[in-house]
Amino acid sequence: MSRVILETHDLTVRFGGHVAVDAVSCAFRAGELTAIVGPNGAGKTTYFNLISGQIPASAGRVVLNGRDITRDSVAHRTRAGIGRAFQLTNLFPNLSVLENVRLVIQSKAGLGFRLLSMASGHSEITDKAVAILDRVRLYEKRAQLVSELSHGDQRKLEVALLIALDPAVYMFDEPTAGMSVDEAPVVLDLIADLKAQKDRTILLVEHKMDVIARLADRIIVLHNGALAADGDPAEVIASDVVQEAYMGKELTDV
Structure with missing residues (x-):
């Protein structure tokens, strides 16, 4: 099994009385593409923002290559190896x-x-x-x-x-959003090429289930800011609780 590159430990952020990300703990390995899915408002982009440093965590830690980067700036995280497209x-x-x-x-x-x-x-x-x-x-x-x-x-x-x-960690937040049918495959093929190198960690927020089924080694599901599922794409997609409570009918179209 490849080594862990990025970890979040009980990562949490609160905005007033609202918990947007609720104690999410995950480890991401080299050569692995993890798709992060969930309904609108589930906390996916906020979780990305916590990892890349756009917003400070209320609690928990972000660890990159064994080093705690929770309090590091966006620039420091980028130099350390976290790359986020936008x-x-x-x-x-x-x-x-x-x-x-x-x-x-x-x-x-x-x-x-x-x-x-x-x-x-x-x-x-x-x-x-x-x-x-x-x-x-x-x-x-x-x-x-x-x-x-x-x-x-x-x-x-x-x-x-x-x-x-x-970077050591590539973060893509809906990379094909707003792209034409002709343009999207170019980006998806590039992500597939990066994955094929086997030495980079890739995190992908995506709503298109056909894209996820094609690219993901693993799916994690966020719901109300908490980790609701984590596992093999086929098993997560087929899960009744995910289909009915979190993703709706879209998953049945894969």
Whole structure:
């Protein structure tokens, strides 16, 4: 069994009298893609926000590679190896698609976000950025400003920036939301490629059960902020309690 990369221990957040995430404990392993599902308002995105640092926990812990990161900032968590797609969207909207990817690669290489350095060589960085854009089918739009991209292309750029960041943990929150039927498979194929590498931990919030059935090694179900189910996708999807109480008829369409 592969080693645990990310853990949450009794992770909890309260907003006034409302408990949005209620003592959720989970361990996520290298090479595993976990789908996080549940009805609207179940706490899925809030759980993501707690892991990536957008909101502080009221109680509990987040542990990455054995180190407690519960009080770390978003930037510290990103440097430590947690990558969440929307954190990087429109990093520099008035720069080109290629320049955005180059900047992330530069930063990852320890060169910082220095625009001047982009103009002076670093051909290997450019080559890597071009290769990533080719993977996400944005090569033809490499010179286009990010602010001018369609919604679907911006979602593809999110994945490109995450690939450039090369985190230990990839976090995708409904990555195909708002994408056309033609665009969505590109992103899903990229996620499948990342999973096939067997050395990254992937967390996926998704409502489309066909996507989950195709990609997930494991499903966890949140309901009213609490962990309601955790296990093999087929077993969780077939569970009466999940179908009837949490997911409704959509699961029967898989």
